[in-house]
Amino acid sequence: MSPAATPSQLLALGHDDGWSRALAAADVLRLDASAPGLARVTRTDRGACDLLGEEGPWRATWGADLVAAVARDPLAVPSTGDWVAVQLWPDGQRTVEAVLPRRTVVVRAQVGGTSAGQVIAANVDVVAVVEGLYPDPDLARVERLMALAWRSGARPRLVLTKGDLGESDNRSAGLELALEIGQQVAAGCEVDVTGAPTGTGLEGLRALLAEGATIALVGASGVGKSTLLNSLVGRPQAMRTQTLGAMQKGRHTTVTRELHLAAGGGCLIDTPGLRSVGLVGEDGLAEAFADVDELSTRCRFTDCGHGTEPGCAVREAIETGELSPRRLASWDKLRREAAWQAGRADVRLRQEQLRVWKQRTRAHRQRPERDARG
Ligand SMILES: Nc1nc2c(ncn2[C@@H]2O[C@H](COP(=O)(O)OP(=O)(O)OP(=O)(O)O)[C@@H](O)[C@H]2O)c(=O)[nH]1
Ligand SMILES: [Mg+2]
Ligand SMILES: [Zn+2]
Numbered sequence: 001m002s003p004a005a006t007p008s009q010l011l012a013l014g015h016d017d018g019w020s021r022a023l024a025a026a027d028v029l030r031l032d033a034s035a036p037g038l039a040r041v042t043r044t045d046r047g048a049c050d051l052l053g054e055e056g057p058w059r060a061t062w063g064a065d066l067v068a069a070v071a072r073d074p075l076a077v078p079s080t081g082d083w084v085a086v087q088l089w090p091d092g093q094r095t096v097e098a099v100l101p102r103r104t105v106v107v108r109a110q111v112g113g114t115s116a117g118q119v120i121a122a123n124v125d126v127v128a129v130v131e132g133l134y135p136d137p138d139l140a141r142v143e144r145l146m147a148l149a150w151r152s153g154a155r156p157r158l159v160l161t162k163g164d165l166g167e168s169d170n171r172s173a174g175l176e177l178a179l180e181i182g183q184q185v186a187a188g189c190e191v192d193v194t195g196a197p198t199g200t201g202l203e204g205l206r207a208l209l210a211e212g213a214t215i216a217l218v219g220a221s222g223v224g225k226s227t228l229l230n231s232l233v234g235r236p237q238a239m240r241t242q243t244l245g246a247m248q249k250g251r252h253t254t255v256t257r258e259l260h261l262a263a264g265g266g267c268l269i270d271t272p273g274l275r276s277v278g279l280v281g282e283d284g285l286a287e288a289f290a291d292v293d294e295l296s297t298r299c300r301f302t303d304c305g306h307g308t309e310p311g312c313a314v315r316e317a318i319e320t321g322e323l324s325p326r327r328l329a330s331w332d333k334l335r336r337e338a339a340w341q342a343g344r345a346d347v348r349l350r351q352e353q354l355r356v357w358k359q360r361t362r363a364h365r366q367r368p369e370r371d372a373r374g
Contacts, residue, residue, distance in 0.1 A: 007054040012265040013040045014123070014212050019083050022100040028065070028085045036085040036097055040267075041078050041122075042259040049078050049096060051086060052261060060086055063095035075107075079119035080257040080269055081214060104153035106216055109278025109341055117280045120257060121216040121269045124154045126208055129186070130219035130228065131158070133178060133193070134165040135247050138220070142185045143288060143330050144277045145218055147338075151284030154216070158186040159205070161224035162246055164195030184324065187291055196227045205232055209266030214259075221252045221273025229270045234263030239270050282338040289331045291323060306332075 006015055019038055028036040039053035039060075051058040062070070062078070069076045078084055078099050085098040106120040106127055121127075127149035131137050142158065149156035160181065166174025175193065182191035194201035208215060209232065217225040224246075226239035238260050242253045254272045261267055279285075286293045292314060296304060300311025306328065317323040 009052065009054055009056070009261075010038060012212070012261055013052055014125075014214050014267060019100065022083070023085055026085045026098045026100060028087070028097040034088045036087050039084055039086045040259065041080055041082040041084060041096075043256055044078055044080060049084075051084070051094070051096075052259075053086065058086070058094050060094035060096045063087065063097040066096055066098060069098070075117065075119060077119065079105075079122045080259050081122040081124055081216070081267075083123060106148065106152040106154070106218065107280050108148060108274070109280045117278075120218065120271055121259075123214060124152060124216040124269065125213040126157050126215045127152055127154045128157045128159045128192075128205070128215050128217050130217050130223050130225050131160055131181075132162045132223040132246075133160045133174060133181075134162045137177075137181055139181065139185050139326070140330050140333075141220060141277075142181070143327075144279070144334060145274075146186055146189075147279055147284040147288040147334060148218070148277055149284070150287035151280070156186070156189050156288075157204075157215075158182055158189050158191045159217075159228065160191065160193045161228060162195065163193040163201060164198050165246060184327065188287075194224075194228065196224060196231060199231060202231060209262045209268070210264055212266050214267040214269065216269040216271065218271055218274060221254075221275075222248065223273070225273070226254050226270055229260060229268045232262060232268055233260045235260075279334060279338045279341060281342045282335065285331070285334055285338060289327075289334075292328060292331045295323065 015038065023036060023038050037053055039051035039056070039058060041049050042052055042057065043050040048059065048061045051060055066078070076099055078096055082102065083100045084096045085100065087095050087097055089095065102122045104124050105122050106124060107117040108120055109117050129142055129145040129149055131142050137160065146156055160178045163174055163178065178191065178193045182189070190204060192201050192204050205215065217228060219225055222242060226241045229239050230236055230241065239258070240253055242251060244251060252273050254270055257269060257271045259267050259269045295314045295317050296306065298313035299306070299309065301309055304312055306312050306314040314323065314328060318325050318328060
């Protein structure tokens with residue numbers, strides 16, 4: 001093996017030369033520690049995280065530069081899926097010195113917190129929006145998650161679980177339902193219909209993992225994300241799952257975001273059931289609602305609100321049955337919400353700018369005095 005060869009665990013984690021270059025560019029302090037190495041974050045706590053690198057698992061705390069970076073930008077917090085520069089110190093401790101620039105990032109608006117949002121997963125190739133076919137799929141929830149997925153920069157995918165539950169009465173009804181849901185809320189995405197007890201429907205996801213992809217599972221509590229992860233990573237108890245039964249409402253069994261390396265390579269990120277999925281800005285809405293977006297380009301007025309305007313192609317599509325009124329209502333709701341969120345972020349940004357400006361003018365006013373004294 002040549003000295004430059006990448007260890008196989010890094011390759012299985014999704015390493016490519018781009019990450020080595022990013023590490024070199026990160027300009028991490030060397031001091032008396034070893035040259036920084038690459039690792040991937042599997043789990044985070046406050047001020048510390050679990051990593052997988054050439055070997056692993058490793059536990060690492062935050063280095064001083066990282067603490068400073070996080071103070072400047074809350075989104076710089078090491079998050080599950082991040083590639084980081086890690087140093088090994090003579091006393092055997094490891095520190096995370098820098099989070100390498102993310103290629104994709106799944107972010108949701110912070111619930112009642114700052115407008116910055118919360119990183120759910122980083123460097124994900126595919127965001128699998130998971131929803132149960134039974135007892136009743138929540139289409140509005142899927143649409144919301146689809147927007148989040150599109151916004152991440154990763155490839156969205158829809159995974160409908162519990163397909164086995166429909167089989168006893170009418171198998172084709174279940175598949176028809178799945179197809180209809182896919183068409184309605186995930187146009188342009190691949191759709192998997194899985195059944196955990198039978199292990200069906202996993203081929204597409206398995207193929208992605210074999211290519212070394214990182215797949216993040218997002219969805220409400222109880223839809224079967226951890227069950228799906230267990231089937232795919234090849235370790236039955238990798239994640240604990242609910243014991244309530246498939247038809248019960250969720251109880252938030254998973255409480256941390258965790259990255260797992262699949263047996264044949266590729267990574268899966270499990271996330272806790274999302275109670276509320278706030279959108280950060282309007283990004284992703286046009287893609288998640290490509291059908292409505294496309295129709296609106298045919299409205300007579302470019303700023304058509306699809307209300308009472310003449311020549312509205314969207315309302316026309318609803319009248320002919322091409323578009324469901326539910327879909328338009330969903331899109332409208334999410335758009336308003338995203339605009340409101342963006343407005344809130346603007347207000348915060350202006351307040352922050354004002355604060356910085358005040359500080360600067362204060363410093364400016366004080367300087368002549370100091371100069372006079374010194
Ligand atoms: N019949 C059937 N049951 C399933 C399937 N997938 C999951 N379940 C059951 O649904 C329940 C919830 O599964 P979990 O995997 O814990 O759900 P989760 O999405 O991880 O939930 P949180 O961790 O709370 O977000 C468990 O009782 C599973 O056994 C499936 O495909 N078919
Ligand atoms: Mg879970
Ligand atoms: Zn219109």
